[in-house]
Amino acid sequence: MRQPALTTTAAYQALAAHHAETRQRTLRDLFAADNQRFSQLSAGAAGLFLDYSKNRLDGATIKLLADLARERGVERLRDAMFAGEKINITEQRAVLHTALRMPRGNALKVDGQDVNADVHAVLDQIRDFTDRVRSGAWLGHTGKPITDVVNIGIGGSDLGPKMVCLALRSYAHPRLKMHFVSNVDGHDMDAALAQVNAETTLFIVASKTFTTAETMMNAHTARNWFLQHGKEDGLAKHFVAVSTNKEAVGKFGIDTANMFPFWDWVGGRYSVWSAIGLPVALSVGFGYFSDFLAGAHELDQHFRTAPLEKNLPALLALVGFWNRQFEGAASLSIAPYHQDLNRFPAYLQQLDMESNGKRITRSGQPVDTPTCPVVWGECGTNAQHAYFQLLHQGTDMTPIDFIAALRPTHDLEGHHDALLANCFAQSEAFMTGKTELEVRAELAAQGVPGAQIDLLAPHKTFPGNRPSNTILMDVLNPAALGALIALYEHKTFVQGVLWDINSFDQWGVELGKVLAKAIQAELTGEPQPARHDSSTNGLIEMAKAAQELR
Numbered sequence: 001m002r003q004p005a006l007t008t009t010a011a012y013q014a015l016a017a018h019h020a021e022t023r024q025r026t027l028r029d030l031f032a033a034d035n036q037r038f039s040q041l042s043a044g045a046a047g048l049f050l051d052y053s054k055n056r057l058d059g060a061t062i063k064l065l066a067d068l069a070r071e072r073g074v075e076r077l078r079d080a081m082f083a084g085e086k087i088n089i090t091e092q093r094a095v096l097h098t099a100l101r102m103p104r105g106n107a108l109k110v111d112g113q114d115v116n117a118d119v120h121a122v123l124d125q126i127r128d129f130t131d132r133v134r135s136g137a138w139l140g141h142t143g144k145p146i147t148d149v150v151n152i153g154i155g156g157s158d159l160g161p162k163m164v165c166l167a168l169r170s171y172a173h174p175r176l177k178m179h180f181v182s183n184v185d186g187h188d189m190d191a192a193l194a195q196v197n198a199e200t201t202l203f204i205v206a207s208k209t210f211t212t213a214e215t216m217m218n219a220h221t222a223r224n225w226f227l228q229h230g231k232e233d234g235l236a237k238h239f240v241a242v243s244t245n246k247e248a249v250g251k252f253g254i255d256t257a258n259m260f261p262f263w264d265w266v267g268g269r270y271s272v273w274s275a276i277g278l279p280v281a282l283s284v285g286f287g288y289f290s291d292f293l294a295g296a297h298e299l300d301q302h303f304r305t306a307p308l309e310k311n312l313p314a315l316l317a318l319v320g321f322w323n324r325q326f327e328g329a330a331s332l333s334i335a336p337y338h339q340d341l342n343r344f345p346a347y348l349q350q351l352d353m354e355s356n357g358k359r360i361t362r363s364g365q366p367v368d369t370p371t372c373p374v375v376w377g378e379c380g381t382n383a384q385h386a387y388f389q390l391l392h393q394g395t396d397m398t399p400i401d402f403i404a405a406l407r408p409t410h411d412l413e414g415h416h417d418a419l420l421a422n423c424f425a426q427s428e429a430f431m432t433g434k435t436e437l438e439v440r441a442e443l444a445a446q447g448v449p450g451a452q453i454d455l456l457a458p459h460k461t462f463p464g465n466r467p468s469n470t471i472l473m474d475v476l477n478p479a480a481l482g483a484l485i486a487l488y489e490h491k492t493f494v495q496g497v498l499w500d501i502n503s504f505d506q507w508g509v510e511l512g513k514v515l516a517k518a519i520q521a522e523l524t525g526e527p528q529p530a531r532h533d534s535s536t537n538g539l540i541e542m543a544k545a546a547q548e549l550r
């Protein structure tokens, strides 16, 4: 169904009017006027708690945002997604990452095929394989157990498993060391190969398409390295594949009995729940991998059934939409106060920006408002000592998602209270700021001379009134992590529907791939017409000249 342009809808116009009426209110005013704000503007589900009270909005704003979501068809499209309808219209595909975490016995047909049965057949394959590798029953070509796993993949075939393996490092198998090689830059592969032994290393070639240039080059390099250090008939013990493309896997030389399949209805950036999560299952074991899937499934059930006003992913999406559309926030900073979530901002970059970094609606019209903000971030407290200066006193307003666990998975004394104190202090500081009057009074009380106060006061003033969300979980365990990722997946989905964007294709990555292929041919000596601009030609010439010095 063709959607009207966003700004022409009655619900959007009601929101714009509401924003104009309420824009003068500061966060300080809002908190002073209502001591129930925290309890009213927060919600919980699937072991996660979301406090969105430190945003410049109130219950009336949420109601108007939810009206817009209903008008744009969020609930209808959500149900269509879960039902396996082909909502990825430009690729004519279903979008069923939620089926990957659905318990056994929930038949769901896509093109006549029972997706649930297929998913659980692969999960059984993953369980058997991971049990063998972890127990030491799977032996390398010289009869030794596997000690190192090198996952070769890029984008969704790297970011998810890498992020999750790190996040769940407390659950990791003591013998298995995980490595991730993604970049076509040979330094990446070189660094990994320097750490492993061909007798005890398992390579996973992970690629949905099995055609991605970087992954294929890395896979060939790994195979050549293995053949130099091992023996040809050992390949089957050291190389497995995860892909939708059986033919290409076979052509590459990996025994298709050692292939873990998935399906075209799993988007790359939504694939960590599929066999792309094999490194996770190997690292933490199938039991914890199942908990990870179950946590996401619990969040799915919440997303499917909770009213939008109490629905965690919908709320996160609506608040983000408000900040983007009406408050002018061009970026969103992610601040996990948990070192094990170090790769979570990078993971969210692909999830959000590859999904919603678009300017054409589902029916092919240009959008009439800004869409996806730039997503970036770093773990607290490190971020505080790097770029929080700009967030506190810079000229742009950047909303922040603080993410923390109430309990740690270590027993080092003092650290966790210090960490949480910093997390809560930062969101308080962004919210309240410090007025120039307050600064002046403070300096005067310290006995600072008047002229010095005049100089210092503007520098020491914090505008405050800067929005943030805080997402809490009890402890970062597999289920909580599953729920957290699913929360952001569905948030991305809801925002895509609000903007009337197809969140499930990624045509914007194609042009660079084609040009890179042509330039690579030029660099490797195939005669090519000099058809680029003078800058690109000049850079190519410089690279060619340097080839002789290698």
Ligand SMILES: O=P(O)(O)OC[C@H]1O[C@](O)(CO)[C@@H](O)[C@@H]1O
Pocket (backbone or CB within 6 Å): 154, 155, 156, 157, 206, 207, 208, 209, 210, 211, 212, 215, 268, 269, 354, 506, 509
């Ligand atoms: O798993 P594949 O097919 O190698 O793709 C890797 C990544 O490349 C992309 O297609 C973008 O180039 C991502 O969407 C995807 O996650």
